Amino acid sequence: ATMPPLLAAIANAGRHGVLVKSAVVMEQLADSQVVAFDKTGTLTEGAPRVAEIHPADRLSGDELLRLAAGAEYPSEHPLATAVLAAARQRGLAVPVAAGFASTPGRGVSATVEGRQVWVGSPALLADLSPTSGGTDALAQVTAAVDTAENAGRTAVVVIVDNVPAGVLALADQSRPRAATTVRALTVLTGTPPVLLTGDNSGAARRLADEVGISDLHAGLLPADKVARVRDLQRDGRRVLLVGDGVNDAPALAAADLGVAMGRHASDLALQTADAVIVRAELPTLPAVIALSRRARRLVV
Ligand code: ADP
C-alpha cells in the first residue's frame, strides 16, 4: 500500500528537518499568503555576543557585567546567554540572584548582592524612570544607547537601585541563506515577508537590509506582535509566523500557522507552534511549503 500524500509529505518534511504536527497543518502550509518573521533567534543566529561595554561613571565595566550576569542567570533569552558568556570569558564570578522576574519583550530583574538590578530594553528607562543618580548617569546611558542602536546593535541597559548603571552593546549575525529564503518565500506566496521584532529600529533595519526585507516593525511587545499579525490577516490573508521566543508565543497562536524556529526555541513557542524547524535552517521553510503544494495536488 502507498502512503497517503499528506502523510508522505510529513515524512518528507521530517527528512528536511521540519516537524509538522498534523496532516491538517501539512495541508494548510500550501495556503500561506504572507510570512512574518521574528528577528532575534529566528532570522538571526540568536547567539549574540557582547561587543561593547559602556559603564556609567560610578561602575567599572567588569562590575557592570558581573551584576548584569547575576540578574540574567535564570533567563533563557539569547541576550542573557550572551551576557553570561561575556562574564565567564572575563573570568568573573557570577553572583547568585534572588527574586528573579522576567518581563517578555522588556527584560529581567533580580536582587543581586542586595541591590535591585534591572537588565533589558532601553524602554526600561521610560518604564522605570530611574533617577539621574546625582551625576549625569541617565544622560551617559541614553547617549550610549543611541550610539549602539545607530550602529545596528542591540542595546541592553542596566539599572542598579533605580540609577542607570550602563549599557551593553550586543551584535548578532543573520542565519545563513536568510536572503535566499526571503526571495523564495516572496515568489511562493506572492508577497514579500515581513519582520516583527521587539528589538530597536536600528538593529531591525540593519538586519532587514541584509536579508532583503522592506516591511519591518520594531520595538514590539508580545501583544504588539499579535496586533501586527491581525493587521496582516485583514482581507482574509493567511499569515504564517516564524518565531522562537516566549515573546512570540501569543503571535504564533494568533497566526494562521505558527512555526517555531529550532529545537532551542522556548518551550512555550515549541508547544504553541503548528510546526518546528528542528535544524533551524531557514531554506527548509519554502521547501515544506512547496511539499505541501505538491501533496495537495495529489490529494485533490
Ligand atoms: P525579538 O522580538 O527580536 O526576538 P524580544 O522580544 O525577545 O526580541 O526582546 C525584545 C527586547 O527586549 C530585546 O531587544 C531586549 O532589549 C529586551 N529583552 C528581553 N529579554 C531580555 C533579557 N533577558 N535580557 C536583556 N534584554 C532583554
Ligand code: MG
Ligand atoms: Mg526571538
